[in-house]
Amino acid sequence: MTDNINLNALFSDDAIDPETRAINEKILAAMKDAPRIDRVPVEKLREARANGTGVFPARPLSDRAIVRNIPGKGAEVGIRIVAPENPQGVYLHIHGGGWINGANDQNDPLLEHFADKHNMAAVSVNYRLAPEHRFPAAPDDCETAALWLIENCKQEFGTEWLAIGGESAGAHLSALTLIRMRDKHDYTGFKAANLVFGVYDVSLTPSARNWKGGRLVLDSTAIRFMANSFVADPHAQRLPKVSPLFAKLHDLPPALFTVGTMDPLVDDTLFMYGRWAAAGNEAELEIFPGGAHGFPAFGGPLAKQFSKRVDRFFGQQLAR
Numbered sequence: 001m002t003d004n005i006n007l008n009a010l011f012s013d014d015a016i017d018p019e020t021r022a023i024n025e026k027i028l029a030a031m032k033d034a035p036r037i038d039r040v041p042v043e044k045l046r047e048a049r050a051n052g053t054g055v056f057p058a059r060p061l062s063d064r065a066i067v068r069n070i071p072g073k074g075a076e077v078g079i080r081i082v083a084p085e086n087p088q089g090v091y092l093h094i095h096g097g098g099w100i101n102g103a104n105d106q107n108d109p110l111l112e113h114f115a116d117k118h119n120m121a122a123v124s125v126n127y128r129l130a131p132e133h134r135f136p137a138a139p140d141d142c143e144t145a146a147l148w149l150i151e152n153c154k155q156e157f158g159t160e161w162l163a164i165g166g167e168s169a170g171a172h173l174s175a176l177t178l179i180r181m182r183d184k185h186d187y188t189g190f191k192a193a194n195l196v197f198g199v200y201d202v203s204l205t206p207s208a209r210n211w212k213g214g215r216l217v218l219d220s221t222a223i224r225f226m227a228n229s230f231v232a233d234p235h236a237q238r239l240p241k242v243s244p245l246f247a248k249l250h251d252l253p254p255a256l257f258t259v260g261t262m263d264p265l266v267d268d269t270l271f272m273y274g275r276w277a278a279a280g281n282e283a284e285l286e287i288f289p290g291g292a293h294g295f296p297a298f299g300g301p302l303a304k305q306f307s308k309r310v311d312r313f314f315g316q317q318l319a320r
Helices: 019-034 042-051 108-117 138-156 169-185 220-230 266-278 300-318
Strands: 067-069 079-082 087-093 121-128 162-167 190-196 257-260 283-292
Touching: 019 079, 019 190, 019 283, 019 300, 067 138, 067 283, 079 108, 079 138, 079 169, 079 190, 087 108, 108 300, 121 138, 138 162, 138 169, 169 190, 190 300, 257 300, 266 283, 283 300
Parallel strands: 087 121, 087 162, 162 190, 190 257, 257 283
Antiparallel strands: 067 079, 079 121
16 A cells, blocks of 8 residues: 655645644754764763653653563563553564664553554563664564564464564664564564654665754764664665665565654655565555654654554554
8 A cells, every 4th residue: 555645745844834843943952052972972872861851751661561581692682561451463662762772661651552552562672782782783682572472472462463663773673673584584474564764774865864954853963873883884784684775675564654854864764665665565654744853752743643643554454
């Protein structure tokens, strides 16, 4: 399935509603004098993300969350589970943070939403972060979690209906995980992919490389720093095993691609959506006028529209 989208209208400045415009102005003002991420110790970045003193607000922890550790490649992999009594499906969630930041205990409201709205067990991966653990550590950990679910979801949750998704670097790792499951394990059983403002070319697409919209959460310098932290070799950044935009994309599940027009990663979503559909997979695209990178976290009308769009996608996929 593809959506008939008028790109000219969506990318018009007139399409941005006043509240979204005001949110973006606040982000730009807050980041104007903030230190650049390449000049701050990574521990400080993670601390700010965890306690909500960075650009993203803190999110409350769920008292329903269960923490588990599963065997991984060289180290255990942590997973965080929020599940209803008799789930209809399982959502493997992979958090964002530019491969260098974030954790699976920073998205509990999202996990609760999937459990309550869609009667799904939400399982979030605590993968290893760069630069301490460069590629392939994070994809290895996500692969470990996916394999564990494939082998244990029936026993653990009473269902074998699996979906996957994540935001930003989490969308990138979700795509890599699907490709690894297909190529390394002959598994194509995931039923849906929720790919939210992802980065699919670690060598940087044109919009990421040439961003002129200011420090609106991300800019070209920040994206390049995070990409180099994840994979330092420019040649390796374009390999299909690193950048899924260059991979073979056949036999992948129906996917919803979402992005805002004021996101430096907008090309990543547009390009990946096109390649996903051209490979014969079902693909849906939703573009949000004025949406900055991570816009659902900042509230306002776009955040509500985004939530409704994702809910509609999962409602349709679960009903099949």
